[in-house]
Amino acid sequence: MSLHLTPLPAARFDEWRAASRQRLIDGNRRSGRRPGADAVGHVEHTFDELFPEGVATSTAWVASIVDAADGELGTLLLALNGQKLVLLDLVFETTSTDAQRDDLLHGILQIARDRGATQIAMPLFPQDTAARAFVEGRGFEVASIQMVLEPLPVREVAGHVDVRPMTAERFPRFVAASEEGFAHDLAESGRYTPEEAAAESHRQMLAELPDGLDTEGQELFTATVAGTEVGILWFGMRRRDGRPQAFILDIEVAAKQRRKGYGRELMHAAERAARRLGAESIGLHVFGFNEGAVELYEQLGYRRTEESLLRDL
Template sequence: MSIVLRSKFNRASGARPALPIRFSNTDSRAAIRNKVVKSPLAWLAEQYSVGPRQVACAAGVAVTASLLIIVTGAVVRVTGSGLGCPEWPNCTDSTFAATPETGLHGAIEYGNRLLTGALCLVVGWLIVGSRLRRPLSRPILRGAWLQFWVIILNAIVGGITVWMRLSPYVVAAHFLAAILLLTTATVTWDRSRREAVPTPPASPRARALGTILLFTSAALLVVGTVVSGTGPHAGDSSDVTRLPLDWTSITTAHATLATAVVALTIAMLLCQPAGARRRTAVLLGVLLAQGAVGVLEVLTDVHSGAVVLHVLGSALVWAGAVRVFLDTRRVPSRASIIPEFPPAGRRAAQSEVAASPRRLYARVPGLPADPPRCADGVRFSSHLDPYPGARVDVRLEPMTEEEFGSWKVGAEAHFTQSILRSGVPATAAAAEAAETFAALLPDGVATAGHHLWYAYDGDRRVGFLWLKLTGFTAFVYNIAVEQDQRRRGYGRAIMEAGERWSRTNGATTIGLHVFTHNHGARSLYEQLGYLETGRRLSKGL
């Protein structure tokens, strides 16, 4: 059966609905929406859709463009091209673009203005992609629109900078406006990449350090603009007013703040768990490189090339501080706020996933790397507590040949029952289950690429996991929790243990099948960040 949607505009006759559109007090919201003419983006969203990965790519390009415009602004400054185009929005009194008379300085300044136009195109692409994204994310869409308005703000402040003949106060405001654009781009990019991935909450100490680190980094940026306002690079070859401050004293204060930021980053690194340190470690590396560039500036008497590198480093430091802050302040995903106990009458969250009509995939979360594998298997502690003060502790141990034999009998019988509930006749269901297991595990536990574990909490067996690793993709064939251990958080802990093992062994994506009737398992997987990528339909004849 197909459904055809028709608009109120008759294409054949060109007739449009009579105006004005009238609403009654009894109209529902849906009826009102149908009467109101949709915006072009809303109409486009009904015709096309874009995946989360494409939107994340666009957001990443916007971050890169924001960094690039900061760097080109520094190039304009150190080359003395700030007034290469002496007017705004035109370059000169008589021309919009640079002319041969404006020389190299005019070309550099006008090139920076053209880059702003390119940035508008990138952000426009992000706005359209965010609106077409499925599922639609309002925070990402708002972030994209906010970038557009910050670009407008930058253009206005840039014009004022030219009109004020490179006043150091306005130049500092122009740089901070560019940093504001980088901030909105970084936040949007972070949301686009992390929205569907469960994130464990940070400790109170990490949250406090993240906040202090962000504000100290902001102070470092502001003092850096004061250093630039008192330094030798005024932005133009002509005589430009500088800030009436002692450059040496301001530089010393700037270095002191930089040292404080490095110390806070190290403290942050020490208080984070092993798997959450990557962003902080990258920030620390950028800070150390930035310090080396600062020393190079002093040794080269503030060489213009070193200044450009220092401006780039300051932007990267700020973006890194923002991302570390977001890690500590991130609102826990549904996976970490929904109780482990489903309401009465709901199924427990276990799955039989050897073959099924729904396919779900998820990015492997940025969980801590596993410790070196030992003879007793992989150990994992869940971040979710079924009771206040309690913790779920799961250890995965590989199945032996003897254990595999008994496990296969029960798993095959369970899989047969799942196929029966999907409407397949009993004889065919049993045959399909037997054929599936024979094809997937011809060599038992020794089958290449397949990994089967029993899950233990202490000495008590609580479930099992069957996973296959192929290249960069992991696939969960089966997971189950023992009948008397369900609704205690073990299903989630086993799944997350499998994700950690997959990530450690090179996987970037993990997927699974789940039967449509298994509502509890579907709910758990969606909470863990899995997205549906396909659905198989059948009809009895």
């Protein structure tokens, strides 16, 4: 193996940190994942958490990517999060070859094994061609996708679905089903064990709906056709670069009502409700295995702002 990873000298850490910080800010802004000041706040918080002891922090590593023949090719940032080794920043100063990328993966896998990790995770912006060349064909799978619709379109569509605010009587059944469904999807994505997924789903439900149906900024709806319930819709009002955004937290068409176009109509209803509440965009998260949903969202004009990739050891 001609390529190896060597710890970045402490004397270079501050210079690397400034450059990496700016790369991640620029990446967030260019992709639309976190525009404007949102990108700065997120990246600064990330670095504060990653390096509480500066270069001496034991759970995050910065390495030089060195080729025996070509010298230093670039740098990478790795961080241990539970049993995941996360590749947060990868930069090649020169174009890398397939052989060099294979060697790089071998080096990262060895670091992961040495630290007891069972997976390698990597966030990826759509425009990051060098990082995408590294993951392609090397066992990584898309675990989840962040998407945004901006600006909100004005559609002239005839609706057949009646979408109304969820009632207090319907709410308990919704919570139970939504929490169970999200836990299943978390486990299916490979990001959590079934036990971890159940705990994480419950935690997020409590965090989003601390006051139940009366939680401020949370909008929950049921959809019916001719008096028969066909689905549910839930989104929360958030801020994106200082402007209001609706973020879809759950959207579900009843199992017996699928393949009738109701999913598309629920998404149209989300646009109307979001616009009525002053939102200028809609964001959402979708699991990578849900290819039908991804296709629908892209047909509706949503674009990918970030993908989370996973590779099992």
